[in-house]
Amino acid sequence: MTAQTILPANTLSSGGYDVANSVRMETNTYLTGSDKVTATSNKIGSFSFWIKRSGLGANAGGIIKVYDDANTGSYIGFKDDNTFFVEETNAGGTAIVNLITNAVYRDMSAWYHILVTFKTDDGTDSNRVKLYINGTQPSLGTATYPNENTNLLILGSANPKHEVGVNAGGASGKHYLAQLLHVDGTALSNTDVGEFDEDSGIWKPIDISETTLGNNGYYLSMEDSSNFGVATGKAFTANNLAATDQATDTPTNNFCTLNALFGVTNQTLSEGNLKADNATTTWNFRPSTMGASSGKWYAEYKITTTNYHMHGVADMNYAVAQGVNSYTHAGVGTGAVAYYKDGPSYIGGGTQGGSYGDSYGDGDIIGIALDMDNNKVYFAKNNAWQDSGDPTSGATGTGALALPTTGTYTFTESVRSGGSVEVNFGNPPYANSSDAADGNGYGAFEYAPPTNYFALCTKNLAEYG
Numbered sequence: 420m421t422a423q424t425i426l427p428a429n430t431l432s433s434g435g436y437d438v439a440n441s442v443r444m445e446t447n448t449y450l451t452g453s454d455k456v457t458a459t460s461n462k463i464g465s466f467s468f469w470i471k472r473s474g475l476g477a478n479a480g481g482i483i484k485v486y487d488d489a490n491t492g493s494y495i496g497f498k499d500d501n502t503f504f505v506e507e508t509n510a511g512g513t514a515i516v517n518l519i520t521n522a523v524y525r526d527m528s529a530w531y532h533i534l535v536t537f538k539t540d541d542g543t544d545s546n547r548v549k550l551y552i553n554g555t556q557p558s559l560g561t562a563t564y565p566n567e568n569t570n571l572l573i574l575g576s577a578n579p580k581h582e583v584g585v586n587a588g589g590a591s592g593k594h595y596l597a598q599l600l601h602v603d604g605t606a607l608s609n610t611d612v613g614e615f616d617e618d619s620g621i622w623k624p625i626d627i628s629e630t631t632l633g634n635n636g637y638y639l640s641m642e643d644s645s646n647f648g649v650a651t652g653k654a655f656t657a658n659n660l661a662a663t664d665q666a667t668d669t670p671t672n673n674f675c676t677l678n679a680l681f682g683v684t685n686q687t688l689s690e691g692n693l694k695a696d697n698a699t700t701t702w703n704f705r706p707s708t709m710g711a712s713s714g715k716w717y718a719e720y721k722i723t724t725t726n727y728h729m730h731g732v733a734d735m736n737y738a739v740a741q742g743v744n745s746y747t748h749a750g751v752g753t754g755a756v757a758y759y760k761d762g763p764s765y766i767g768g769g770t771q772g773g774s775y776g777d778s779y780g781d782g783d784i785i786g787i788a789l790d791m792d793n794n795k796v797y798f799a800k801n802n803a804w805q806d807s808g809d810p811t812s813g814a815t816g817t818g819a820l821a822l823p824t825t826g827t828y829t830f831t832e833s834v835r836s837g838g839s840v841e842v843n844f845g846n847p848p849y850a851n852s853s854d855a856a857d858g859n860g861y862g863a864f865e866y867a868p869p870t871n872y873f874a875l876c877t878k879n880l881a882e883y884g
Contacts, residue, residue: 757833
């Protein structure tokens with residue numbers, strides 16, 4: 420944690436080339452490749468992509484899958500223990516390629532860049548398959564390399580099934596995916612697909628749209644929300660993906676989501692960690708992945724199933740302490756403020772009374788304006804600021820609730836008894852009737868953020884956080 424902001428690992432906040440879009444993928448969403456032609460090479464090729472995980476463990480890590488049958492296939496993705504692996508098995512089920520990292524990759528607030536290169540005509544076995552993560556080669560716990568001049572299925576000219584977003588067993592991965600590139604016939608170097616920022620040392624994207632693809636190569640930018648399979652080179656068919664699965668959450672502007680690593684076990688997250696459901700009768704609360712101690716920030720919460728809701732903000736120190744015992748709502752404790760579905764507000768654990776605001780229910784959108792410059796927070800129901808609030812009133816704080824502590828605050832959500840909420844930090848998991856950006860042009864909100872309030876993303880945090 421820094422003095423002013425909480426930024427995910429490997430997050431670049433400004434400067435350089437910008438990636439416009441990613442696609443949000445999870446349950447039963449995947450891309451299917453078109454038939455291959457004669458390959459430029461069966462021995463040489465590369466895969467490159469950026470990924471932000473939204474699920475961990477079993478059946479959450481599938482990314483690239485090329486296979487003939489249950490025994491013969493190639494796989495690139497995360498294993499159930501969250502290590503990263505590259506594998507190809509032959510017809511007998513024996514692994515002829517098997518690279519597994521020592522490190523595990525569990526940060527669901529960060530973007531990772533993956534590059535895998537194949538060059539089986541190299542005389543040195545460790546040069547025949549290379550894995551780079553964020554611009555460097557990771558330590559490997561397992562390293563099985565193919566024999567020299569092996570023809571690989573993943574680069575083959577036959578027509579194996581080629582899928583993106585599923586694992587060996589066919590389960591969908593859970594992630595945001597951007598800049599997906601396959602090159603047939605060239606073993607790319609890491610500097611062909613990214614670079615280290617000269618100021619921060621962080622690995623960042625570069626423009627790869629003009630990369631020579633070879634006969635079976637492709638580049639998917641994810642910029643056409645009507646068909647994510649549109650590609651330069653070989654096209655794909657998108658399965659069960661909707662326009663609302665497109666995001667501007669990318670490796671060059673990382674947006675806030677709900678914190679899936681927070682210790683809540685009675686709550687289910689989906690939609691790229693932007694939707695929360697809780698079927699149990701026990702309260703919980705979950706903070707966001709980013710926070711700030713200065714600046715003005717805006718978010719929207721769409722109530723999808725009413726029941727019990729309480730949404731607001733919390734001091735990060737309080738949130739961290741609650742992480743070991745999070746079965747409580749967002750208004751409990753000395754460092755939290757929340758707006759309850761029946762109208763009262765809760766601040767520092769005490770009820771402020773039923774006259775604060777209107778009750779809310781299915782389909783309503785709760786706006787939260789967090790003013791860290793003046794230590795105040797405002798709540799709106801469908802763009803009507805409660806208690807005659809004016810988020811632009813500054814130190815006057817017209818209709819504001821005072822934050823009970825000073826420090827770094829995050830947005831929070833609480834649901835129970837069948838409650839369901841979809842949170843919009845600038846990348847809604849649902850369709851707005853109008854997409855309103857903040858003053859810097861970031862985010863897509865149902866209602867325009869108040870003047871000088873911004874979406875919680877790394878570009879805005881770099882300027883105002």
